[in-house]
Amino acid sequence: MVFYRTYRPKLISQLDKTDVRERIGSLLQSKSVPHAFLFSGPRGTGKTSTARIVAKALNCEHVDKKVTTRVATTIEPCNKCSNCLAIINGTHMDVIEIDAASNRGIDEIRELRDKIALSPSMGKKKIYIIDEVHMLTREAFNALLKTLEEPPVHVTFILATTEPHKLPGTIISRCVQITFSKATDQELKRSLNRVIAGEKVEISDKALSLIVKSADGSFRDAVKILEQAVSENRLSDADISLLIGLTGNIDLIEIVLHRDIKRALSSIEEQYQNGTDFSLYIQSLLEGLHEQLLENPENTEVKKLIKYLMRAYSETKTTSIPQLPLELAVIEYCSN
Numbered sequence: 001m002v003f004y005r006t007y008r009p010k011l012i013s014q015l016d017k018t019d020v021r022e023r024i025g026s027l028l029q030s031k032s033v034p035h036a037f038l039f040s041g042p043r044g045t046g047k048t049s050t051a052r053i054v055a056k057a058l059n060c061e062h063v064d065k066k067v068t069t070r071v072a073t074t075i076e077p078c079n080k081c082s083n084c085l086a087i088i089n090g091t092h093m094d095v096i097e098i099d100a101a102s103n104r105g106i107d108e109i110r111e112l113r114d115k116i117a118l119s120p121s122m123g124k125k126k127i128y129i130i131d132e133v134h135m136l137t138r139e140a141f142n143a144l145l146k147t148l149e150e151p152p153v154h155v156t157f158i159l160a161t162t163e164p165h166k167l168p169g170t171i172i173s174r175c176v177q178i179t180f181s182k183a184t185d186q187e188l189k190r191s192l193n194r195v196i197a198g199e200k201v202e203i204s205d206k207a208l209s210l211i212v213k214s215a216d217g218s219f220r221d222a223v224k225i226l227e228q229a230v231s232e233n234r235l236s237d238a239d240i241s242l243l244i245g246l247t248g249n250i251d252l253i254e255i256v257l258h259r260d261i262k263r264a265l266s267s268i269e270e271q272y273q274n275g276t277d278f279s280l281y282i283q284s285l286l287e288g289l290h291e292q293l294l295e296n297p298e299n300t301e302v303k304k305l306i307k308y309l310m311r312a313y314s315e316t317k318t319t320s321i322p323q324l325p326l327e328l329a330v331i332e333y334c335s336n
C-alpha cells in the first residue's frame with residue numbers, strides 16, 4: 001500500500017473525484033466555511049485523503065482567503081509550511097484524527113469535549129477528523145452532538161463514514177454532507193496516471209482499462225493492483241490480465257456454451273494453478289456475458305449461464321475450495 005499513500009492527492013486540484021473537487025473548492029472559497037463536514041461513501045473513495053487536504057487548507061500559512069479570489073492561488077495548501085508539513089507527518093497538535101471503530105473512541109470523544117474550548121496551539125483551526133463515525137456509542141454521539149450544536153469558532157469537524165444511514169439525523173443535520181460515490185473509470189484513470197507519471201513506468205491503455213475494470217470504483221484497489229504489477233515488473237497486457245484473472249475468460253464462455261465439460265474443467269484447473277482470484281474471475285466472466293446479453297437479449301443460453309454464474313459468484317465467498325462453485329456451475333449448465 002506504499003503507492004496509495006505516496007500518490008494520494010495533496011492538493012484540492014488533485015482530488016480525483018470531479019464532483020468532490022468542485023464542491024470542496026467552492027465551500028472553502030465561500031465566506032463562511034462550514035464548521036462540520038460529513039464525508040460519506042464506500043471504502044477507498046478518498047474520504048481520508050480529502051479530509052487531510054481540507055485540514056491543510058484551513059491551517060496553511062500561505063492560504064489567506066482575503067487576498068485573492070482565484071481557487072488555484074488562494075485555497076490550495078502549500079504543502080511546505082510548518083503547518084502543512086506537520087499535518088502531512090501526522091504530528092500537528094491541532095489536527096486530531098479519531099478512529100471511532102477503535103476501543104479508544106469513547107475516551108477520545110470525552111477528551112475532545114474537555115479540550116475543544118482551548119484555542120489552537122500551532123495552527124489557525126482545530127480540526128477533528130472522526131473516521132467511521134457511525135461506530136460511536138450512543139454516549140459518544142451525545143457528547144459529539146453537544147459540541148456540534150455550539151462549536152467554538154476555531155473548530156472544524158470532518159466526520160467520515162461508510163454507513164451514513166447509521167448516523168442519528170441530529171448529527172447529519174448539523175453537517176454539510178459530501179457524498180463520495182464509487183469512482184468512475186475516468187476518475188480511476190486520473191488517479192492511476194499520477195502513479196504512472198511518478199514511477200515513470202509504461203503501460204498500455206488496454207492494461208490500464210483492465211485494472212480500472214477490476215477495481216470496482218475504488219481508488220485504493222486500483223492503485224493496489226498497479227502497485228503489484230509495478231513491483232513484480234509485470235506490465236504487459238497479458239501480465240495484467242493474468243494478474244487480475246481475466247485470461248482466457250472469453251474462451252471459457254465459448255467452451256461452456258458449447259457444453260464441452262472436459263475442456264471447461266481443465267481450463268478452470270489451469271486458472272486455479274495460476275493463482276486466479278475466482279471471485280474476480282467469475283465477475284469478469286459475468287461482465288463478458290452481460291455484454292453478449294445486451295447485444296442479443298433473446299439469447300436464452302446466455303441468460304441461463306448468467307444465472308448459474310451469479311450463484312457461483314455468491315458461493316465463492318463462503319467456500320473453502322475456491323474453484324468449486326465455478327466447476328459446479330459449469331457441470332450443471334452443461335448437463336442441463
Ligand SMILES: [Zn+2]
Nearest residue numbers: 060078081084
Ligand atoms: Zn502550507
